[in-house]
Amino acid sequence: MRRKRFWLTLGLHAFLTPLALLWLAPLWLMWVFSTHPEQEIFRVPTPLLPGNAFAENLRNLQADTDFFRALWNSLVVSGLYTVGGLLLSALAGYALAVYRFRGQALFFSLIVATLTIPYFVVVIPQYILVARELKLTNTYWAVVLPFLANALGVFYMRQVFLSLPSSLLDAARVDGAGEARIFFQIALPVVTPSLAALALILFLNAWNDYLWPLLVLSQKEMYTASVALGTLIGLTRVSWGGIMVGSVLMTAPFVALFLFLQRYFVAGITAGAVKE
Amino acid sequence: MRTKAPYLFLAPYLVFFGLFWAWPIVYSFYLSFVNTRVYPWRLEPALNWGRLLQDPFFAVALKNTLFILAVQVPLMLALALLLALALNSALLRFKGFYRFAFFAPVVVGAVAYSAVFRLLFNTEFGAVNALLRALGHPGYDWLYAPGPAMAVIVLALTWRWTGYNAIILLAGLQAIPRELYEAAAIDGAGPWQQFRHVTLPGIRPVLLFCLVLSIIGTLQLFTEPFLITAGGPGNATMTLGLYLYQQGFRSFNFGYASAIAYTVALLAGAFSFMQLRLWRER
Numbered sequence: 001m002r003r004k005r006f007w008l009t010l011g012l013h014a015f016l017t018p019l020a021l022l023w024l025a026p027l028w029l030m031w032v033f034s035t036h037p038e039q040e041i042f043r044v045p046t047p048l049l050p051g052n053a054f055a056e057n058l059r060n061l062q063a064d065t066d067f068f069r070a071l072w073n074s075l076v077v078s079g080l081y082t083v084g085g086l087l088l089s090a091l092a093g094y095a096l097a098v099y100r101f102r103g104q105a106l107f108f109s110l111i112v113a114t115l116t117i118p119y120f121v122v123v124i125p126q127y128i129l130v131a132r133e134l135k136l137t138n139t140y141w142a143v144v145l146p147f148l149a150n151a152l153g154v155f156y157m158r159q160v161f162l163s164l165p166s167s168l169l170d171a172a173r174v175d176g177a178g179e180a181r182i183f184f185q186i187a188l189p190v191v192t193p194s195l196a197a198l199a200l201i202l203f204l205n206a207w208n209d210y211l212w213p214l215l216v217l218s219q220k221e222m223y224t225a226s227v228a229l230g231t232l233i234g235l236t237r238v239s240w241g242g243i244m245v246g247s248v249l250m251t252a253p254f255v256a257l258f259l260f261l262q263r264y265f266v267a268g269i270t271a272g273a274v275k276e
Numbered sequence: 277m278r279t280k281a282p283y284l285f286l287a288p289y290l291v292f293f294g295l296f297w298a299w300p301i302v303y304s305f306y307l308s309f310v311n312t313r314v315y316p317w318r319l320e321p322a323l324n325w326g327r328l329l330q331d332p333f334f335a336v337a338l339k340n341t342l343f344i345l346a347v348q349v350p351l352m353l354a355l356a357l358l359l360a361l362a363l364n365s366a367l368l369r370f371k372g373f374y375r376f377a378f379f380a381p382v383v384v385g386a387v388a389y390s391a392v393f394r395l396l397f398n399t400e401f402g403a404v405n406a407l408l409r410a411l412g413h414p415g416y417d418w419l420y421a422p423g424p425a426m427a428v429i430v431l432a433l434t435w436r437w438t439g440y441n442a443i444i445l446l447a448g449l450q451a452i453p454r455e456l457y458e459a460a461a462i463d464g465a466g467p468w469q470q471f472r473h474v475t476l477p478g479i480r481p482v483l484l485f486c487l488v489l490s491i492i493g494t495l496q497l498f499t500e501p502f503l504i505t506a507g508g509p510g511n512a513t514m515t516l517g518l519y520l521y522q523q524g525f526r527s528f529n530f531g532y533a534s535a536i537a538y539t540v541a542l543l544a545g546a547f548s549f550m551q552l553r554l555w556r557e558r
Contacts, residue, residue: 129300
């Protein structure tokens with residue numbers, strides 16, 4: 001029995017280790033490529049260890065496109081989206097979780113139904129509305145507005161607030177606190193860790209989004225990092241070392257965050273999948 | 277006062293929901309019956325849907341999308357389930373390392389990894405062909421031959437999304453009560469029987485969730501074929517998402533693009549419905 005266990009353990013690791021290294025390879029090579037001059041990236045055999053040309057590649061990237069400006073745009077857009085999305089999701093989720101009111105079931109099923117509707121169905125009218133009616137192209141709001149109503153966020157916050165003991169809220173009501181004050185000063189602070197998990201996922205989604213910003217941003221100064229980088233990929237005379245530096249700058253902060261805050265990411269990703 | 281509160285809390289969300297979701301869902305359905313290539317737009321109910329049925333490019337995009345769906349989704353979910361089982365196993369050491377290796381792609385944006393995959397699969401200088409040549413294989417013209425180009429898209433998607441699904445499946449596995457396994461063991465069930473009769477039924481709803489989500493995601497595949505292969509060579513990796521982008525935002529034919537969008541929605545609805553029926557009956 002113990003022998004069998006030993007071989008099973010060995011087999012499991014022998015299967016998983018090469019697979020794990022293979023899975024790490026694209027990220028590792030992204031970093032390696034970002035530190036080698038152009039001719040080294042396109043060399044056989046492929047360099048496997050970091051070089052020292054990161055600064056040079058960064059200069060090339062800045063020469064191809066104003067990437068620092070793009071990173072700043074991404075930061076603003078993702079920040080606006082996170083704060084706005086968080087607030088709307090928390091408010092709506094709270095309403096659906098702690099109150100009983102007419103139309104509650106209808107609102108809830110309407111919101112959840114949008115989870116299964118492909119984004120493509122709304123993208124064209126969204127574009128007509130934002131670009132042609134509101135004339136918001138090349139603004140931060142154009143990128144953010146359509147996504148403020150996030151169905152997954154509402155679903156998640158509703159779950160979170162459902163687990164809030166109603167005695168807590170009732171006690172505050174007895175003390176004469178208004179409903180808005182109860183929400184902001186009692187309910188929200190209690191669920192801060194869950195808010196953090198949702199904030200991470202919202203920020204990450206906005207940061208990595210590509211199609212929508214591509215549609216509503218045409219001026220280079222307004223490009224988000226994704227759009228700026230995506231535009232470079234299609235060009236022929238472009239610094240690939242620079243593109244790799246851009247990829248690293250976009251990715252590394254989140255890989256680092258993921259190392260330390262894995263459970264928040266996991267909580268955000270599993271939201272809605274597993275009923276606890 | 278208390279009766280008004282929930283509506284006030286919901287109101288901001290509902291404003292944005294109505295403007296950017298509810299109205300668009302209805303409006304794009306209407307648009308799919310409108311000729312948007314004339315000014316002013318004119319209602320011509322049969323135009324876009326009729327064109328859809330005869331359009332060879334649409335047929336290719338549909339065929340490619342369904343191919344990726346049939347190959348990539350089962351491959352990825354099987355691998356994700358294996359990973360989740362391994363990561364849940366008491367025998368596994370260094371869990372932190374393995375979790376990081378497989379879960380880290382979850383934070384990587386489509387643009388960044390598309391760029392890396394383009395380099396890795398470069399025909400002359402790419403790491404993948406370098407490795408293949410070292411093993412005595414001549415390598416493939418990855419991005420410029422139809423079959424290999426499709427393989428690159430499938431591999432890229434699998435790299436990015438396997439960990440994501442494994443996270444969800446792992447949470448599902450951990451939600452199965454331990455007592456069920458203990459009871460099964462007392463009844464004399466071996467590891468395989470425990471897997472068949474406890475694990476599988478336990479994660480069935482979660483697996484279904486992953487399946488539906490993956491199908492909806494794959495039906496809308498856009499960024500990877502757009503940036504890695506540009507739909508090429510020829511139209512070998514043209515997807516419904518790419519074709520919708522071309523029709524809607526390059527040719528600005530909103531009516532036709534809406535018909536494509538609703539085809540995607542109908543497919544997503546049909547697949548989800550089929551899955552729910554199949555899985556319930558068992």
